[in-house]
Amino acid sequence: MPEFILKLAHRGFSNAYLLLSITALCWAGNFVVGRGIYEEVPPVALATIRWTGAFLVALPFAYKHLARDWPVIKKHWGIIVTLGAVGVGTFNTLVYTGVNYTTAINGLIMNSASPVFMAMMAFVLFKERISVFQSFGIFVSIIGVLVIISRGNLSSLGNLTFNTGDLFILAAFFVWAFYTVMLRLRPAINDLSFLTVTFFLAIFANLPFLFWEMWSGRYVQLSPQSLGGLLYVIVFPSLIAYLFYNRGIELIGANRGGAFLHVVPLFGAVMAVLFLGEKLEIFHIIGFATIIAGVVMTTKKPGRSNRVIDG
Numbered sequence: 001m002p003e004f005i006l007k008l009a010h011r012g013f014s015n016a017y018l019l020l021s022i023t024a025l026c027w028a029g030n031f032v033v034g035r036g037i038y039e040e041v042p043p044v045a046l047a048t049i050r051w052t053g054a055f056l057v058a059l060p061f062a063y064k065h066l067a068r069d070w071p072v073i074k075k076h077w078g079i080i081v082t083l084g085a086v087g088v089g090t091f092n093t094l095v096y097t098g099v100n101y102t103t104a105i106n107g108l109i110m111n112s113a114s115p116v117f118m119a120m121m122a123f124v125l126f127k128e129r130i131s132v133f134q135s136f137g138i139f140v141s142i143i144g145v146l147v148i149i150s151r152g153n154l155s156s157l158g159n160l161t162f163n164t165g166d167l168f169i170l171a172a173f174f175v176w177a178f179y180t181v182m183l184r185l186r187p188a189i190n191d192l193s194f195l196t197v198t199f200f201l202a203i204f205a206n207l208p209f210l211f212w213e214m215w216s217g218r219y220v221q222l223s224p225q226s227l228g229g230l231l232y233v234i235v236f237p238s239l240i241a242y243l244f245y246n247r248g249i250e251l252i253g254a255n256r257g258g259a260f261l262h263v264v265p266l267f268g269a270v271m272a273v274l275f276l277g278e279k280l281e282i283f284h285i286i287g288f289a290t291i292i293a294g295v296v297m298t299t300k301k302p303g304r305s306n307r308v309i310d311g
Helices: 003-013 016-036 043-075 077-098 104-111 114-126 132-149 154-159 164-185 191-215 224-252 254-276 282-298
Strands: none
Touching: 016 077, 016 104, 016 224, 016 254, 043 077, 043 191, 043 224, 077 164, 077 191, 104 132, 104 164, 104 254, 104 282, 114 132, 114 164, 114 282, 132 282, 164 224, 191 224, 224 254
C-alpha cells in the first residue's frame, strides 16, 4: 500500500472529530434501516445477525492481535464481558425493539439526550462532579425528551400512556451511557481485539432472547430489502462505527465524545423523511432544540464560578 495512503489513514484515525462524525452518520442509518426492515427482520434476530456477521468479518483481521492480547483479555474478562454483553448486545437489541413500535425520528431525537445520560452515569458510578449549571442542563434535556414522548403536549403527561417503543429507546440510551462511561476501564488491548471479543459476547447475550423470539413465531423473511439492510448493519454501524467510536472516546473522552451523538438526529431525520416517508413535526423540532440546549449546558466543564455537586 502506498506510503501516503498509510499516512492519510493514520492521520484520519487520530482525528477524533472526523471519526465521531462518521460514527454519527453510520448510526443514523442504523435507526432508519432498523425501522425500514422491522416487518421482515424481528429485532433480536437483527441484532444477532448483525453481531454474527461483524464478528466473522473482523476475526481474520483481528486473529493475530487476539493471540497477542489473550493473556490481558483473560485477566480483565469481567469488564470485557460487561462491555460486550451490555453496551454492544443489550443496547442494540433495545433500539431495534423500540423502532418496532415508534418512529425512527422519535428514536433519533431521543438519542441526542445521550450525553446527558452519560453525565448522570459518570456522577453515579465515578462521582464525577456536576455543577449546578450542568444539573439544570440535565433538567432541560429531560424536558425535551418529554416533549417528544408526549408529542408536544406536556399537559397530558399525567394521563399519558407511554409509547412502548419510546420507553425501549430510553432504556437503550441509559445502557449506552453505562457502556460509554465504563469504557475508561477497558484494558489496553488492540482495537480490533476489543471489537471482535465484544461482538462475540454480544451474540451470546442475545441468544436466549433470539430463541424466545423464534418460539413466539417471529422469523426472518429474506428479500432484497432485508438482505441490503442486514449487510448495512453488519458493516457500517457495527464494524466501522464501533471502531471509530471507541477510538474517538479514547482520544477526547466520554463527555466531549458523547456530545457528537446529538449529530445523529440531524443525519437520521433527513434519511427517515427521504427513505421511510416519515413526517418531521413541529414538536420534534422543539424537543430537539430543547434537548440540545440542555446538552450544551450539561457538557460544559464545571468552572470556578459554578457551584459543584459532589458524589
